[in-house]
Amino acid sequence: MIVGAGFAGYECARTLSRLAKGAAEIVLLNPHDYFLYVPLLPEVAAGILEPRRVAVSLTGTLPGVRLVLGHAHDVDFDARRVSYTDPEGREGSLSYDRLVLTVGSVNKLLPVPGVAEHAHGFRGMPEALYLRDHITRQIELAGAAEDPAERSARTTFVVVGAGYTGTEVAAHGVLFTDDLARQNTGLRDGPRPRWLLLDVADRLLPGLDERLSRTADRVLRSRGVDVRTRTSVKEATSDGVLLDDGEFLHSRSLIWCVGVRPDPLVDSLGLPTDKGRLCVDKFLGVPGRPEVFACGDAAAVPDLTRPGEVTPMTAQHAQRQGKVAAHNVAASCGQGSPRAYEHRDLGFMVDLGGVQAAANPLHIPLSGPLAGALTRAYHLLAMPDNRIRVAADWLLEAVLPRHGVQLGLLSSWSVPLDTETPEVARLPHDPPETA
Known part of the structure; x- marks a missing residue:
């Protein structure tokens, strides 16, 4: 039994299916029926890719694997059972002979007043869809606003966290809003949408090679993004963001990309952890539980x-x-x-939108159109499905104007920052989450 269908869970299920060849029952427990290719999620929020392009069907691509829809909330290791809640709120449990925990991660929270109420994360499909609608709506409302102060606030977007996700969101976001503003008669005379990218670190992409950081910094600043390092948020309100240096940014958009923390299920297991992640050995086994394995962000x-x-x-x-x-x-x-698990990273690729990217495949630094082409080629190869559809969307994006409309399917209430399931939108009948 595999709990979670992120990168680790999906690959585990696919490999086990090939190894078992029908000789074993493989059960995959996941809140929804798709594997989300997270690296391309910023392109969904920016209106480049349609949502289903980055959502790979689990039943369609994992033959021999039985999918059970549900969110795991308890594991009884002695009885070898996992308890879960399905999408309709019904409780269930599943037994296992071997268990692989790949529950992933959720948004990382900091004790900053107002952030939980006024910021939105970027971990799942609902958040990306909400952000696309929200950005489009703010540009449209700004175009209709008569008050210059309101117009300025609605066209100011604040991204907190200049890691991999935050940098890509800002890079794609500024291109998206520029396109929307050009199409909006009320904004043709300005102001141009303003994007800020904040981080407490002394540079962008602090966990990656400094050459990638310099490339990303140069590209974002050339597009007008206000990059502020060694800067943090002191308070968030419905009217904007107060920075630690005392400046107040009037804005209706606070996008929280400060990092991730392991799924809260890990804390409830009663097993040893290291900074919130489940302790495992080099064989990915849980000490003292030979039938339990864990990997990915949760381990x-x-x-x-x-x-x-x-x-x-x-x-x-x-x-x-x-x-x-x-x-x-x-x-x-x-x-x-x-x-034993042993792997040296082969380099990283940061998609900066348009034809720009920062990449260091095999630790060879690249930038510009070459890095952009290589980054997109890598994503096509890495995706387990939907490659032709993704490539078609990229081709259309290159020759047609951005399709900026809001569908209004998700409200701000549906995608809270403090949630155990960022991959599932909250519905009116859902019970409140408990710590």
Whole structure:
């Protein structure tokens, strides 16, 4: 049984299906029926890709795997059962012989007044769809506003967190709003939409190579993004954001990309953790529980390439850990030998929108159109499905104007920042979440 269908869970299920060849029952428990290709989510929010392009069907691409829709909320290790709640609120439980926990991560919260009420994260499809609608709505309302102060506030977008996600959201967002403003008669005489990217670190992409940071900084500033390092949010209100230096930014848009934390299920298991992540050995096994494995963002996997440290929470590691976990589950059932997880990162690629990107494949620094083309090629190869549809959307985006309309399917209330399930929009009949 696999809990979670992110990069780690999806790859684990796919590999196990190939290894088992029908000889074992493989159950995948997940809140929704698709694998989300998160790296392209900023393009959904910016109106480049349609949502289904980055949503890969689990039942359509995982033959031999039984999908159960539900959110896991408890594990009884002695009875070997997982309790869950399905999308209609019904309680259920599933038994297992082997368990792989790949529950992933949720938005990281900081004790900043007003943030939970007025900011929105960027972890799941509902948040991306809400942000696309929200950005479009603010531009349209600004175009109709007679008060210059209101118009300025509605065309000011604040992104907090200049890591991988925040940098891409700002890079795509500024191009999106520029396109929308050009199409809006009320904004043709200005002001131009304003984007700010804030981080407490001393540079963009603080966890990546400095050359990637410099490239991203140069591209964003050339587009007019106000990049502010060593800056944090002191308070958020419905009217804007108060910075730690005392400046108040009048804005209706606060996008929270400060990082992630392991899924709250991990804390409830009663097992040893390391900074909130479940402790595992180099074979991805949970000490004292030989039938339980864990990997991805929820697991503190020892980094054999950097003794004493754990692997970072990246899709690159999660995907490869999922494959190793599958082989080790098979080995625990008598097929093959266990494998220790060891992987050196092969470089990173940051999509900066348009033809721009910052990349260092095999640690060779690249920028500009070449990096952009390589980044898109990598994503097409990495996606398990929908490649032709994604490529078609990219082609249309290159020759047609951006399609900026709001569908109004999700309200601000539906995508709270403080949620255990950012991949599922909150509905009116849902009970309140408890810590």
